[in-house]
Amino acid sequence: MYKDGDMIIDPEYQRYYRWKIEQRSSFIESMILGIPVPSIFVSQDGNGKWDVIDGLQRISTLLQLAGELKNEKPLVLKGTKFLPALKDKNWETLGSNFQRIIKRRRINAIIIDSSNNTSIKYELFQRLNTNGTTLSPQEIRNVVIAMANHELFRETNSLSRNEIFRKITNNITKKQKSEQLDKELIDECYILLTVSAESMNPSDDLQDFITNSLIDNTKLLENLDSNKENMLSVFKLMAKILGENASKAYKNGKYENRFIRPIFEMTFVYTAFHKEKIRDKNELLEQYHKKIVDSSLYKKVTRRGIRPVDRIKNILLAKGDLHVKDANKNS
Structure with missing residues (x-):
């Protein structure tokens, strides 16, 4: 979807709360260890395209690890608490076992239909990020x-x-x-x-x-x-x-x-x-x-x-x- 332009990840507002390398590595560790990952929220327009409202960092981290995130170098991981061997690993050197685990992990997507009400995605973003947030x-x-x-x-x-x-x-x-x-x-x-x-x-x-x-x-x-x-x-x-x-x-x-x-x-x-x-x-x-x-x-x-x-x-x-x-x- 991302490659075909059917899922929009806008770098202009993504950069305002970009994860540090430690946070991205920790997320990949969670994916490998099977630790539950929160759902992502997207709004879907009349053409079926997704605009990511909540979950930009999770999605962009996975895309960057795979070397697919536009205008970004492929992700090189840091060692983590439970998987110190991740240090200096990228997608190619991660190994087929870890690659397979990540590819099979499920992340729920909550889809909001904004085809008839474009303002709903703005309201949703504010609600998701107003309570319990450091923004x-x-x-x-x-x-x-x-x-x-x-x-x-x-x-x-x-x-x-x-x-x-x-x-x-x-x-x-x-x-x-x-x-x-x-x-x-x-x-x-x-x-x-x-x-x-x-x-x-x-x-x-x-x-x-x-x-x-x-x-x-x-x-x-x-x-x-x-x-x-x-x-x-x-x-x-x-x-x-x-x-x-x-x-x-x-x-x-x-x-x-x-x-x-x-x-x-x-x-x-x-x-x-x-x-x-x-x-x-x-x-x-x-x-x-x-x-x-x-x-x-x-x-x-x-x-x-x-x-x-x-x-x-x-x-x-x-x-x-x-x-x-x-x-x-x-x-």
Whole structure:
């Protein structure tokens, strides 16, 4: 099925949680020893083709061992706890007995028919990887977006590595970066440019809100290039005028170093809605940014107990008005 293109293993989202060589060797050991292996989940389209939803590493490990995984060198195993003799073995040197055992092993496949409902595979992937997983919400979203729209997935990765974006978010911590906050911010900026505040439900979970607002966003997906350019133009203005202070709080005459998400969001929204005025008069953005922390809007969106989507809705409704008292009358 894999050789004929009837089973899709997409390397673009596979790489986000690639097994280490020790994990792959351990899996092959389990296959040989007869240790039970979890089922794989696939979605089947109207033509009968499979899109692997859960089980990418198990399938790709077997294919790599057999030397069939595209763009990968054949797998050379490491010695394992119960089979140390696997060290430096590949498929050819594994021996006919072990080869025969692996070829006869059964792995159950749960097939989900997505021919009439393409969104079911995204929902299934999220459910399979939300509970009891070490993946961050953004890592899960990466895969869901890759399955839904490859171009959006690639652009998000590209923008997160952009030097200008990195400059204005240079104070993101290593831990936040390991959880892919940078990519989540890019996804959120797409939403801020293309989703109306009135359509936002303040009680929604942030991660579900971001994912659903991207997958079902016709305004974004049909005009991805122009939205990307719009986003970059906002980042350029922020970088030019505020530089590395763009996501920092200005207090007592100086900038603190800590990354503050609401400040980044408010600055992005203000810049996006007032680009032309700011281009003509750069000090407008600098003055705005220094007033954020003491503003009624900032106090409103950072008050204890406010939900993240409610915060985003308030910021977007205000469009840069720092002293709006009730930016979200409908929330």
